[in-house]
Amino acid sequence: MNFLNFNFKKTFLLLVIFILPLISINMEQKRSTTVWFAQPLSFTAEIFQSLFSNLSLGVRGTVSEYFNLLRIKSENTELKNKMGELSTRLKLFEENQIELERLKNLIDFQKNTQMQLIPAQVIGRDLLPDHKTITINKGTHHGLKNMQAVLTVSGAVGYVFRPEKFTSHIMLMTDRYSVVDALIQKTRSHGIVEGQGENNGILQYVDRTDDVKAGDLIVTGGLDNIFPKGFPLGVVTEVARKTKSASLIIQIRPVIESDKIEEVFIVQNAAGESFFEKSTEQTNESADSKKEIDIK
Amino acid sequence: MMSPKNLRRFFKYVLFTILFFMFCAFQTSFWSVLIDFIPAPQLWLIFLVYIFLKWPGYGTIFYTYLLGFIFILFTLMPLKMSWFGLMGLYGFVWLFKNRIHSVSIFLFSVLSAAASIFYSAYYIFLSYFLENKMTSFLFFERLLESAMTFLASGIIYVLLNYLDQAFAVQESWTPVSKNLNSHLDDI
Numbered sequence: 393m394n395f396l397n398f399n400f401k402k403t404f405l406l407l408v409i410f411i412l413p414l415i416s417i418n419m420e421q422k423r424s425t426t427v428w429f430a431q432p433l434s435f436t437a438e439i440f441q442s443l444f445s446n447l448s449l450g451v452r453g454t455v456s457e458y459f460n461l462l463r464i465k466s467e468n469t470e471l472k473n474k475m476g477e478l479s480t481r482l483k484l485f486e487e488n489q490i491e492l493e494r495l496k497n498l499i500d501f502q503k504n505t506q507m508q509l510i511p512a513q514v515i516g517r518d519l520l521p522d523h524k525t526i527t528i529n530k531g532t533h534h535g536l537k538n539m540q541a542v543l544t545v546s547g548a549v550g551y552v553f554r555p556e557k558f559t560s561h562i563m564l565m566t567d568r569y570s571v572v573d574a575l576i577q578k579t580r581s582h583g584i585v586e587g588q589g590e591n592n593g594i595l596q597y598v599d600r601t602d603d604v605k606a607g608d609l610i611v612t613g614g615l616d617n618i619f620p621k622g623f624p625l626g627v628v629t630e631v632a633r634k635t636k637s638a639s640l641i642i643q644i645r646p647v648i649e650s651d652k653i654e655e656v657f658i659v660q661n662a663a664g665e666s667f668f669e670k671s672t673e674q675t676n677e678s679a680d681s682k683k684e685i686d687i688k
Numbered sequence: 689m690m691s692p693k694n695l696r697r698f699f700k701y702v703l704f705t706i707l708f709f710m711f712c713a714f715q716t717s718f719w720s721v722l723i724d725f726i727p728a729p730q731l732w733l734i735f736l737v738y739i740f741l742k743w744p745g746y747g748t749i750f751y752t753y754l755l756g757f758i759f760i761l762f763t764l765m766p767l768k769m770s771w772f773g774l775m776g777l778y779g780f781v782w783l784f785k786n787r788i789h790s791v792s793i794f795l796f797s798v799l800s801a802a803a804s805i806f807y808s809a810y811y812i813f814l815s816y817f818l819e820n821k822m823t824s825f826l827f828f829e830r831l832l833e834s835a836m837t838f839l840a841s842g843i844i845y846v847l848l849n850y851l852d853q854a855f856a857v858q859e860s861w862t863p864v865s866k867n868l869n870s871h872l873d874d875i
Contacts, residue, residue: 516717516762521727521830522811522823523764527716553764563764568821589824651724 498655501545507620508661509543510534514653515559524567524587524650526550530658531558539618541659547624547647548572548612549656560658564650565625566591573613574625576604582613583642585625591650593626595642602640604631610644620662700855701751704739707851708755711735711844712762727833729840730804732759736774737803737841738848740781741796752778768818769811776810777803793842801838808834 502509512534516527530536532555542549542562550564551572563570570587574595583598595610608628614621626644633640690698711731719728736755739748756770765773780803788795808830815823 515721516713517720518764519712519716519732519759519762520765520811521826521833522815525764561764567764568823569764586821589821590826 494655497545498657502657506665507659509657510536510660512560512656512658514656522589523569524564524589524591525553526562526564526650526653526656528560528562528656528658529558531556531560533557535660536560536658541619541662543619543623543657543659544648544653544655547626548619549648549650549653551618552658562656566593566646566650571616572619572625573616574610575613575622576602576628577609577611577622579603579608582615583610583639585610585644591646592629593644593646595628595644596639598640598642600633600638600640604628604640604642606630610642620659620665696855700852703851703855704735705754705758707848708732708735708758712759716762727829727836729836730807730833731840731844733777733804733807733837734800734841734844735848736777737781737796737800738845738852740778741785741799742849742852749775749778766819769814772814772818773807773811776814777807780806780810793845796845797838797841800841801834804834804837805830 498511502511510530512528512530514526515529518525526549528542536552536555538552538555540552542551548565550562550567550570552560553563554561565572565585565587566589567587568589570585570593572585574583574585575581576583576595576598579602581598581602583595585593585595587593598604606628610625610628612619612621612623612625624647626646628642629645630643631640632643711734715728715731736752739751743751752774753771756774757767759765759774760767760770781799784799812823812825
C-alpha cells in the first residue's frame with residue numbers, strides 16, 4: 393500500500409544521484425589507488441589512449457618527416473649546386489695547375505736553349521684518319537717557313553709542310569709521308585725514321601750487326617737540316633732481323649703522343665745547338681742511378 | 689650582267705662553298721680538339737652526298753673538283769687522291785641517284801653511312817695504286833666514323849635541304865590551264 397502516494401523508484405534514483413558525488417568525494421581521498429571496478433575501464437582507456445597517442449605520434453612524425461624531407465630536399469639541391477660549383481672550380485684549378493706547369497716547362501726550355509723558337513698553339517687536326525697532321529696558329533706572317541722543325545719540350549713532333557699566312561700545317565713524324573734522319577743514341581748509328589700512319593714509326597737502314605734492343609732511345613740525326621742533332625724522337629719497341637735483309641727493321645714509339653699536343657715550338661734557327669751530348673749525359677746519369685739502385 | 693636566275697644560282701654555290709669550309713673546319717678544329725676520344729662525323733662527306741643526290745649533272749662534277757681542292761687544305765692528302773676519291777664517291781652515289789626516289793631522311797642517312805664505308809674502302813684501294821706508302825686499314829676508327837656520319841647525316845640533311853630550297857630557282861609560271869580550256873570558248 394502506498395499511503396502517501398510515494399514513488400520509491402524515483403526516490404531511489406534521486407538518492408543514487410546525490411550519493412554518487414559523495415562517494416566520489418570519498419574516492420578522491422585515495423587517489424593513488426584505482427578502485428577495483430575502475431580498473432577495466434582504466435585499462436581500456438589506456439589501450440585507446442596509447443593507440444591514439446601512437447597514431448598522433450605517427451602522424452606528427454610523418455608530417456615532420458615530410459617537412460624534414462622537403463627541407464632536406466631543398467638543402468640537398470643547394471648542397472649539390474655548391475658541390476657542383478666547387479668541383480668545377482677544383483677541376484679548373486687542377487687544369488690551371490697543369491697548364492701552369494706545362495707553360496713553366498715551355499718557358500724554361502725556351503730560356504735554356506740557344507735556338508730561336510717560336511711558340512705556337514695547336515688549333516686543328518687532320519680531316520682524315522689516314523694522315524697525321526696538326527694545324528698551328530702561326531704562319532709565314534710570324535716568320536714560319538717550309539721544312540722548319542717542330543718540337544715540344546720532351547721531343548720532336550714533326551715539321552712545317554704547308555705554311556699559310558696565319559696558320560701552318562705540321563706533318564707529324566708518325567704520318568706515313570714523313571721521313572726524318574735519326575740516330576740510335578747508344579750505338580750512334582744512323583737510320584731513317586718513317587711514319588707508319590698510326591701512332592708509330594719504323595727506323596730503317598740500320599746495319600743488321602748493330603746492337604739495338606727494345607728500350608733504346610732514338611734521337612734526331614741532324615743530317616736532314618731540319619732538326620737539331622740529338623733531340624729525342626722515340627723509343628725502340630721491337631727489332632726484327634730478317635735473314636735476307638742487310639738492315640734491321642726497328643719499330644719505334646714516338647716520345648710525343650701526337651693526340652695530346654697542345655703547344656709546340658717551331659725552330660726558326662737551331663744556332664748549331666746539339667742535344668746529343670746533353671741527352672747522352674742524361675741517359676748515362678739515369679743508367680748510373682739505375683745501377684746504384686740495383687746494387688743497393 | 690647576270691640574270692636573276694643565274695645570280696641566285698651563283699649565290700647558292702657561294703653559300704654552299706662557305707658551308708663546306710665550315711664543315712671541314714668544324715671537323716678539324718672544333719670536334720677533334722674538344723672531343724678527341726670519338727672520331728668526328730664526316731660532315732664533308734654528308735655534304736657531298738647531298739649535292740651528288742640533289743644537284744644536276746656536269747655543273748656538280750666541276751663544283752666537286754673545286755671542293756676537292758678546298759678539301760686538301762684541311763688534310764695532307766694529295767690532290768690526286770682527293771679528286772679520284774671524290775669522283776669515286778660521285779659514281780657510288782650516282783648508282784643510287786636515279787634508282788631510289790625517296791626524300792626520307794633515314795634513307796639519306798643510310799646512304800651517307802654506306803658512302804662513308806665505300807669511301808674508306810675505295811681510299812685504301814686508291815692508296816695502294818697511287819701512293820708510295822699505302823694507308824693503314826684503321827678498321828675500328830673508320831667504322832666508328834661511318835657510324836658517327838650516320839648519326840649526324842639527318843641534321844645536316846635538314847639544314848642543307850632548307851638552304852637548297854631557299855635558293856631554288858623557280859621556273860616562271862605559265863597559265864597552261866587557260867590554253868587547255870581554250871576549246872571551251874569555241875563551244
